[in-house]
Amino acid sequence: xxxxxxxxxxxxxxxxxxxxGTIREFIHDISLNAGFDSETAGQIELAVDEACTNVIKHAxxxxxxxxxxxxVLLDAQKITVTIxxxxxxxxxxKVAKPDLQKYIHEAKKGGLGIHLMRSLMDxxxxxxxxxxxxxxxxxxxxxxxx
Amino acid sequence: xxxxxVERSDKDDISVLYISGFLDLHTVPKFEEAVQxxxxxxxxxxxxxFQKLDYISSAGLGVFMGFIEEIRExxxxxxxxxxxxxxxxxxxxxxxxxxxxxxxxxxxxxxKFNSAG
Numbered sequence: 001x002x003x004x005x006x007x008x009x010x011x012x013x014x015x016x017x018x019x020x021g022t023i024r025e026f027i028h029d030i031s032l033n034a035g036f037d038s039e040t041a042g043q044i045e046l047a048v049d050e051a052c053t054n055v056i057k058h059a060x061x062x063x064x065x066x067x068x069x070x071x072v073l074l075d076a077q078k079i080t081v082t083i084x085x086x087x088x089x090x091x092x093x094k095v096a097k098p099d100l101q102k103y104i105h106e107a108k109k110g111g112l113g114i115h116l117m118r119s120l121m122d123x124x125x126x127x128x129x130x131x132x133x134x135x136x137x138x139x140x141x142x143x144x145x146x
Numbered sequence: 147x148x149x150x151x152v153e154r155s156d157k158d159d160i161s162v163l164y165i166s167g168f169l170d171l172h173t174v175p176k177f178e179e180a181v182q183x184x185x186x187x188x189x190x191x192x193x194x195x196f197q198k199l200d201y202i203s204s205a206g207l208g209v210f211m212g213f214i215e216e217i218r219e220x221x222x223x224x225x226x227x228x229x230x231x232x233x234x235x236x237x238x239x240x241x242x243x244x245x246x247x248x249x250x251x252x253x254x255x256x257x258k259f260n261s262a263g
Contacts, residue, residue: 017172112204
């Protein structure tokens with residue numbers, strides 16, 4: 001049997017909010033070219049934006065000299081996006097489903113990103129080794145392969 | 147894929163913010179400043195028109211959460227209108243329709259204030 005070929009794409013950018021547009025374009029183009037429909041490519045793009053926003057805000061605390069690494073793997077079944085940083089990690093188990101009413105009462109502006117990532121992607125996994133390497137890996141399957 | 151603009155138009159005591167482009171962590175300070183200016187000027191009846199907004203991430207949604215209670219305490223509100231399906235789905239995924247008035251056009255948004263007044 002012929003072995004399925006996996007295609008690989010990499011992007012390394014400075015950890016700055018102004019690079020989010022470049023990151024989204026990179027992910028959106030790969031997703032569309034891989035055969036995802038426009039709506040699904042938009043979902044993958046948003047999930048990756050949310051992950052990188054978390055890195056810029058929480059892991060790197062807006063230190064723009066740090067970098068974010070994106071690795072995209074494409075095979076016949078799925079797209080896998082891994083985002084790596086070397087900043088501060090956090091306890092993902094403490095991030096519960098957001099309680100909007102409570103957030104509004106506290107005028108809290110964040111906390112929604114991880115919930116969006118989990119809603120938009122089929123699989124989301126975190127690995128933390130603070131200061132050394134933190135990774136979030138997200139998978140989206142092609143509809144007929146899920 | 148990263149520009150964002152916000153324009154304001156006051157109609158009697160209602161202020162409409164017309165937002166366009168991409169609202170993310172990079173561009174959100176511009177939107178936050180526009181809402182903050184309205185609050186500082188005690189304009190608490192606010193409509194945000196999303197007709198020309200292509201993209202929103204949770205950084206943009208956070209602005210609504212950050213201001214809404216203060217604005218409602220002042221007998222005001224933020225009414226959202228004219229969203230594309232793509233943008234609405236982001237609000238919907240996070241449960242916003244239960245807590246915010248989201249309507250299809252600006253006229254309907256105006257009526258929300260007129261009927262409440």
